[in-house]
Amino acid sequence: MEKQxxxxxxxxxxxFGMTTILLNIHNMGFFPVSAVIISxxxxxxxxxxxxxxxIAFKRSNIFAATAFTSYGFFWITLVGIWMLPDTGNALAGATPNSFLGVYLALWGIFTAFMWYGTWGASKVQQFVFLSLTVLFFLLAFEKWTGIESVATFAGAIGIICGSSAFYLAMAELLEEVKGKKVLPF
Incomplete structure (x- = not known):
């Protein structure tokens, strides 16, 4: 018998949730990007x-597989965007804000499609992807316009988004551990 x-x-x-919360505490202006966020x-x-x-691929869950691997690579590319300019490589220069806005907008478009994929799923899952879509577009807009208050507002949305993902994780985890619904989702 094969183990599931x-x-x-x-x-x-x-x-996703914990990292998103930390980055958006930065976006609200409370802390600079540091080794905590980069790590x-x-x-x-x-x-x-x-x-x-x-693991989701192996379980034949294409939605979760695509979401987790894609956003995992989002975080790694974001760390690369921050760190590669310090390598001295001429091709790895700092990214202009306008181009960083394009990067964020592409992630917003991807996330909007992923949000559509959650329709019919749990309300919390729908909320995670909707709030993340809004977050990406707000951050893109801030990069294109330079309006710092947009980043602060986006940071608040990001903390809410990350917290909702954290909540959903705990709801799913506790349901499996306890064998019954503990937190609604």
């Missing part, structure tokens, strides 16, 4: 979500 793989969604959601982005937001995505 565990549900990787709580791991992926926690990697969470690379290891937990990035690698842990990719692992969760690979």
């Amino acid at each position: 793989l565990a549900n990787s969604a709580p791991l992926g959601l926690l990697g 969470m982005g690379f290891f937990y937001g990035g690698i842990a979500q990719i692992i969760a995505g690979i």
Whole structure:
């Protein structure tokens, strides 16, 4: 008898949620980007979500597989965007804000389609993807316009988005551990 793989969604959601909360505390202006955000982005937001995505592929859950691996690589590329300019490589220069806005808008478009994929799923899952769509477009708009108050507002949306993913992770995890619904989702 083949052993069934565990549900990787709580791991992926926690990697996404906790990293998103930390980055958006920065976006609200409370802390600069530092080793805390970079490490969470690379290891937990990035690698842990990719692992969760690979497990979801093995479980034939194409939505979760695509979401977790894609957003895991989002975090790794974001860390690269921040760190590669410091390597001195001429091709790895700082990204102009207007181009960073394009990067964020592309992620917003992808996320809008993923949100559509959640219709019919849990309300919390729908909320995670809707709030993330709004977050990406707000951050893109801020990069294109330079209006700092947009980043602050986006940061608040991001904290709410990350917190909703954290909640969904705990709801799914506790349901599996306890064998019954503990938190509604």
